[in-house]
Amino acid sequence: MKILIADDHQLFLDVFQRTMTEQGYEVVATVLNGHEAIAKALEFKPDVIFMDIIMPECDGLEATRLIKEALPECKIVMLTSSEEDEPLFEAIKNGASGYLLKNLHVDELFNLLKSLEQGESILSPGLTVKIFREFSRISTKNSANPSNALKTADLSERQLEILRLTAQGKVYKEIAAELGLSERTIKYHMERILEILHVQTKAQAISYASSKGFIGD
Numbered sequence: 001m002k003i004l005i006a007d008d009h010q011l012f013l014d015v016f017q018r019t020m021t022e023q024g025y026e027v028v029a030t031v032l033n034g035h036e037a038i039a040k041a042l043e044f045k046p047d048v049i050f051m052d053i054i055m056p057e058c059d060g061l062e063a064t065r066l067i068k069e070a071l072p073e074c075k076i077v078m079l080t081s082s083e084e085d086e087p088l089f090e091a092i093k094n095g096a097s098g099y100l101l102k103n104l105h106v107d108e109l110f111n112l113l114k115s116l117e118q119g120e121s122i123l124s125p126g127l128t129v130k131i132f133r134e135f136s137r138i139s140t141k142n143s144a145n146p147s148n149a150l151k152t153a154d155l156s157e158r159q160l161e162i163l164r165l166t167a168q169g170k171v172y173k174e175i176a177a178e179l180g181l182s183e184r185t186i187k188y189h190m191e192r193i194l195e196i197l198h199v200q201t202k203a204q205a206i207s208y209a210s211s212k213g214f215i216g217d
Helices: 010-022 034-044 060-070 085-093 106-117 127-137 139-143 157-167 172-179 183-197 202-211
Strands: 002-006 026-031 048-052 075-080 098-101
Touching (some): 002 034, 034 048, 048 060, 085 098, 098 106, 157 183, 157 202, 172 183, 183 202
Parallel strands (some): 002 026, 048 075
């Protein structure tokens, strides 16, 4: 898996690069700002980009939006030391596949990376619940407009159930065990959910379904 790391702190870049390399990942480039991230992404076409949010010249949110437009298959994981809501929701809208706090333990990071390699979105513990609650809060406003309402026929009960469990922060393995299904089946259902809702990530699917009032507390 080819990796690009973007962060404006050189020490963090050096340590992160060494850690990833020691675990067998190929770090194709490290950059200090969003403009460099865009240029190197287009040059190397990495599988995953670890993107700091606050960087000079071009921040990580804007760089993510532009990179996803050019390289939709590239997975971008946002890195931040802040739990503020606004960047989290903006990153999801821009197509980020993950959102990790920098105080994450290294062992937990590599466990989450395994989920990312299997096609799952990854979030630091607690952030999935925060996303779910925020979009549930605005569900009444959005679902009041019939033209934007999600029809019950669009998603099956099984798919809605999988979305609800995903919104609780559970990964495929946990959902499969709870529902008595295989991980392959859960992954298939999630792929169908993304196709039906016309979104790219699980976090976007959760936010969309929540905003339409289809999954709640």
